[in-house]
Amino acid sequence: MTTTGVVAHLVLVALLGYLAWLTPVMSARSVRFGVRVPDDRIEDPVVQRETTRFRTRVLAAGVVIALAGTGLILAAGIALLPAAVLAMLAVWYLLYFRANRVITAAKREQDWYAGVRQGVAVDTSLRNDPPRFPWPWLLLPALVVAATVVAGVLRYPGLPATLPMHFSGGTADRFAPKSVGSAFRIVFVQAAMTVVLCVSGVLVFRGPADVDPARPAASARAHRKFVTRLGTAMIALATLIDLGLFAAAWASWDASPNAGLLLPLTIGPVAVGVALLVFVVVGRNRDREPGEHTGLSHRDDDGNWIGGVLYRNADDPSWFVARRFGVGWTVNIGNRVALVTCLGLTAVVVLFGIFLPYILR
Incomplete structure (x- = not known):
């Protein structure tokens, strides 16, 4: 429609x-x-x-x-x-x-930066006493994926000989023969997205803190609060995306040519999950505490950044550094080993996604 x-x-x-x-x-x-x-x-x-x-x-x-x-x-x-x-x-x-x-x-x-005292601050307590990751929350996305798998297994015997692969305006316009690959393709995407988002949530707790040398104590405490909220938000996003993909899988399994009308149900949960994540990210600077100021500022390191997005520093052994925009990390393209490794892994993931349906057919 x-x-x-x-x-x-x-x-x-x-x-x-x-x-x-x-x-x-x-x-x-x-x-x-x-x-x-x-x-x-x-x-x-x-x-x-x-x-x-x-x-x-x-x-x-x-x-x-x-x-x-x-x-x-x-x-x-x-x-x-x-x-x-x-x-x-x-x-x-x-x-x-x-x-x-x-x-x-x-x-x-x-x-x-004329006359500005520049400095670097590090929170060494992150190694000895890191923030606690909310492991029990991982059960939520796992349960949604498991429910999708069970629903797919129960519906598989009664599925039609051809299944809709693409919808345009709510109506199926491309089909494929029934197979494990065509019937469960969305479930595989669901599982992969769950792993990626949950692993990202775990890595958030292990990432380096961007401690403000002007307010080292306050920014270190704010970092701990931020990563705790961010890790939980990543798991919530994974859960909500899984719910949306469940609706998409159900639409694919439905025999009606207008099953695509169920697809808008995928947008709602994903939008809520993204909104929650954005709320956490935007609030990263809300926990500033007044009073503390050492007189120092972050060092001027713009020379290591291309367009404020790509990080290139051959003298930095780090593979990843914190992004300057949003959350997460970006690869140090000045480190050849890190760059080649990441490009290789990306190629493997892309090829796996392209050829998986043919392997399972």
């Missing part, structure tokens, strides 16, 4: 647009659009102006992409959801990169 395509398109564009709009607050306190700034420049007029411009243009681009996509769906029945997603991502990064360049230029011209 056309209505389903329009709703899915608008929801995806709105979600990506909102995430892009939150970019200025989804980073460490002393990083603005990928640029390291001293404490007294965090609210600099240049930073504030670029933040306003970035958000205004993100909203304008989101409206244009939403209207263009809706027009294509209504006029020609073409739902180009991947194109809309790619367009929003491209606009997001181009505007981010522009703000990064403008702030970098202002920082260089005005010599923001």
Whole structure:
């Protein structure tokens, strides 16, 4: 149905647009659009102006992409959801990169770090007394995956000879012969996503802390609170994505050609999970405690970052470093061993996903 395509398109564009709009607050306190700034420049007029411009243009681009996509769906029945997603991502990064360049230029011209005492702070207690990972919570996504597997096994004998593989506007438009691969393809994706998100949640607790040298004690305590909330949010996201994929699998198993109407049920749980994760990330700087200030600022390490996104430092033995935007880590592309290993693992995962349906057929 056309209505389903329009709703899915608008929801995806709105979600990506909102995430892009939150970019200025989804980073460490002393990083603005990928640029390291001293404490007294965090609210600099240049930073504030670029933040306003970035958000205004993100909203304008989101409206244009939403209207263009809706027009294509209504006029020609073409739902180009991947194109809309790619367009929003491209606009997001181009505007981010522009703000990064403008702030970098202002920082260089005005010599923001002149006379600033730079330092590095480390929380050594993270090794001896790390935050406790909520292991019992892992049972939630595991139970959803198990329920999906059981439902699939029970329904498999009664499935039709051909199963829907793709839906357009709520109606199946591509089919495949019944097999373990075609019937359980979504279950395999569900299991893989669960492993990736839960492992990521575990790794959050083992990642290095970005301790603010201006407020070392307060930022160390804030880091502990943040990773605890983030790890729990990652598990919650895995659980909610699994619920959405359960609905998608059920739609694939349904014999009705309009089973795709169940697919919107996948959007709701995923949107809630993403919103929860974003709420935790945006709140990473809320636990600041007033009073403490050592007079130091983070060292100016912009020379190791390309566009505020890629980290390159051949002198750093670390394979991964904390991202300057969002959460998680990015690979040190200056470390050749780390780069080749990560590219190899990525290639293996992609090839596995491509050929798995043929192996199980």
